[in-house]
Amino acid sequence: MQVTFKVYRKDPEKDGKPGRSNYTLELAEDATVLDALLKIRDESDSTLAFRGCCGRGYCGECMMRVNGSARLACTAKVPDYIKKGPEISLDPLRNVPVIKDLVFDWDAFMWNKIKEVKPWLETEGSPVNGENLIADAAMQDLRKVMSCFYCGMCDEGCTVLPVDFDFLGPAALTKAYRFAFDPRNKDSREQVKIVEKPKGIWDCVHCYEADEHCPRGIEPTKRIVALRDRAFNSGITHEAVARHHASFAASVKESGWLDEGRLAVESEGLTNVKGLMKLLPTAAKALARGKAPIPYMHSKRPDADKIKKIFEKAEQEEK
Amino acid sequence: MKYAFYPGCVSRGGCPELYPSAVKVADKLGIELDELKSVGCTGAGVLPQNITDPINARTFAKAEQLGLPIMTICSTCTGVMAQANYRLKDDPNYRAKINREYLADEGLEYKGTTEVKHLLWVLFEDYGIERLQSLIQRPLKGLKVSPFYGCYLRRPPEAITPTKELNRRKAYLDELIGILGAEMADISGKGKCCGFPILSANEENSLAMVAKHTGESKEKGADFMVTPCPLCHLNLDGNQSRAEAQTGKEIDLPILHLPQFVGLALGFNPNEMNLKRHIVSTTDVESKVSMMS
Numbered sequence: 001m002q003v004t005f006k007v008y009r010k011d012p013e014k015d016g017k018p019g020r021s022n023y024t025l026e027l028a029e030d031a032t033v034l035d036a037l038l039k040i041r042d043e044s045d046s047t048l049a050f051r052g053c054c055g056r057g058y059c060g061e062c063m064m065r066v067n068g069s070a071r072l073a074c075t076a077k078v079p080d081y082i083k084k085g086p087e088i089s090l091d092p093l094r095n096v097p098v099i100k101d102l103v104f105d106w107d108a109f110m111w112n113k114i115k116e117v118k119p120w121l122e123t124e125g126s127p128v129n130g131e132n133l134i135a136d137a138a139m140q141d142l143r144k145v146m147s148c149f150y151c152g153m154c155d156e157g158c159t160v161l162p163v164d165f166d167f168l169g170p171a172a173l174t175k176a177y178r179f180a181f182d183p184r185n186k187d188s189r190e191q192v193k194i195v196e197k198p199k200g201i202w203d204c205v206h207c208y209e210a211d212e213h214c215p216r217g218i219e220p221t222k223r224i225v226a227l228r229d230r231a232f233n234s235g236i237t238h239e240a241v242a243r244h245h246a247s248f249a250a251s252v253k254e255s256g257w258l259d260e261g262r263l264a265v266e267s268e269g270l271t272n273v274k275g276l277m278k279l280l281p282t283a284a285k286a287l288a289r290g291k292a293p294i295p296y297m298h299s300k301r302p303d304a305d306k307i308k309k310i311f312e313k314a315e316q317e318e319k
Numbered sequence: 320m321k322y323a324f325y326p327g328c329v330s331r332g333g334c335p336e337l338y339p340s341a342v343k344v345a346d347k348l349g350i351e352l353d354e355l356k357s358v359g360c361t362g363a364g365v366l367p368q369n370i371t372d373p374i375n376a377r378t379f380a381k382a383e384q385l386g387l388p389i390m391t392i393c394s395t396c397t398g399v400m401a402q403a404n405y406r407l408k409d410d411p412n413y414r415a416k417i418n419r420e421y422l423a424d425e426g427l428e429y430k431g432t433t434e435v436k437h438l439l440w441v442l443f444e445d446y447g448i449e450r451l452q453s454l455i456q457r458p459l460k461g462l463k464v465s466p467f468y469g470c471y472l473r474r475p476p477e478a479i480t481p482t483k484e485l486n487r488r489k490a491y492l493d494e495l496i497g498i499l500g501a502e503m504a505d506i507s508g509k510g511k512c513c514g515f516p517i518l519s520a521n522e523e524n525s526l527a528m529v530a531k532h533t534g535e536s537k538e539k540g541a542d543f544m545v546t547p548c549p550l551c552h553l554n555l556d557g558n559q560s561r562a563e564a565q566t567g568k569e570i571d572l573p574i575l576h577l578p579q580f581v582g583l584a585l586g587f588n589p590n591e592m593n594l595k596r597h598i599v600s601t602t603d604v605e606s607k608v609s610m611m612s
Binding site for chain 2: 202205233241257286310
């Protein structure tokens with residue numbers, strides 16, 4: 001089959017301006033995108049830069065966008081991408097610093113962020129015979145997380161990273177989960193406190209895009225939600241988030257449902273004049289249209305006492 | 320056709336225009352609503368699962384007693400309840416534990432049979448598009464509309480789109496725009512987050528998301544955006560002017576709730592759908608709609 005690859009180009013040693021090169025080549029019917037790239041480099045353009053290593057979907061090195069969607073070039077079969085026509089576009093991931101052509105800065109994209117979550121285990125006491133034995137069942141859940149091969153697909157799918165590249169992102173936060181939830185960890189709160197800092201778990205919008213993108217079914221969003229739930233149950237250390245969650249919890253506990261007016265003012269903090277002033281223009285517009293919920297004028301739901309009982313029992317259980 | 324109606328807090332709180340519009344539309348369609356009044360908040364993805372799973376199980380048990388599926392008008396309520404319901408249905412031991420520890424005191428038990436559906440899903444899966452089409456009195460011809468789903472109406476797959484057939488749910492809003500006679504102004508972020516969940520943790524990022532989605536919609540020539548999620552509405556409509564101030568770019572895009580959009584096609588006038596209650600002015604939409612009828 002004959003296919004034309006339209007490949008993103010950028011060379012910092014020339015003008016550094018992004019462009020595109022087209023390569024038309026003859027390929028075998030079972031060729032992958034990585035096969036095509038190797039052929040281009042061997043036969044027609046030795047200046048084309050890209051990464052690739054294992055060739056069988058294990059190492060994650062060859063992540064790129066194939067016709068706009070993030071794929072591993074080594075498992076992307078060419079025939080699957082030419083159904084609409086014999087052309088395939090290849091680009092680096094979105095929102096990553098490009099070094100050259102399809103090679104981007106993995107350190108900035110993921111590794112530096114993983115380093116930030118203290119990705120190692122500190123156990124208590126000295127292990128018996130040099131081994132810290134643990135029941136197999138206790139590792140079941142973690143084994144899934146440990147199957148991550150750092151392809152970066154979750155970060156590529158993330159909703160927050162396109163607006164804020166400093167967000168730690170699902171890959172690093174999932175790594176934090178792996179250690180926070182390891183039963184051998186001497187302080188299960190340590191990683192949670194690290195990722196509670198700005199740009200961590202509270203910056204995640206829990207949109208579940210990461211779960212949809214992960215090729216290993218690790219469900220990074222659910223891991224982030226578990227870290228947040230642990231933070232909630234053991235005391236949130238992020239000030240603004242703590243106020244927001246405490247107010248949310250108090251109004252559900254007291255009335256069965258949410259007092260939105262109260263949530264708006266208490267999230268800013270009742271003594272935070274500057275924060276409360278910021279709410280005023282929106283509140284004034286809302287009032288003018290008869291839609292601003294008045295704080296603390298909130299009625300209880302029927303059966304609010306029963307909901308409160310469940311709430312308090314669940315809180316107690318967690319302690 | 321009857322549902323246990325779960326309107327959610329926002330439809331009477333921050334977006335009080337939503338509840339009455341939804342009730343009017345349901346009435347016109349002949350969908351009977353038995354409102355669940357003595358049940359709690361879903362937790363909205365803010366409160367932890369160990370607290371909200373029992374509260375949601377109680378809601379499901381109440382609907383089960385009525386023998387009715389639950390209908391919501393909020394993507395967030397739908398998503399959080401669907402996720403809780405998935406855990407409770409999938410694991411009988413977990414369900415038994417929740418029943419024993421939390422519901423037995425009230426003499427309640429959740430047997431795992433309740434369905435949770437958003438109005439959008441109800442229209443396609445239960446009500447039927449042909450039946451809806453037969454009731455259209457004002458095809459919204461000439462209007463360009465962008466869809467915005469709300470994350471929780473699309474993901475996670477096991478709770479929201481568990482079968483290949485139900486994967487269609489990801490396109491219902493796109494389809495509906497055409498069915499009601501309007502033209503779609505498609506946007507790349509229609510299934511992404513509106514930014515509302517991080518408004519208190521990182522306002523700058525939250526507003527950047529508002530600007531991105533509404534700005535793209537405006538560039539595509541949309542008259543308005545439609546959303547089945549009132550939390551998205553709070554951010555996309557309520558905070559649009561702050562997003563404009565942050566980016567220094569005027570957007571001015573009205574955001575309509577799903578029932579308002581359906582209601583206009585069913586022949587309700589803009590006042591009956593409470594369009595005046597929005598923060599971003601809907602005057603242009605109102606005049607275009609008035610010229611149609």
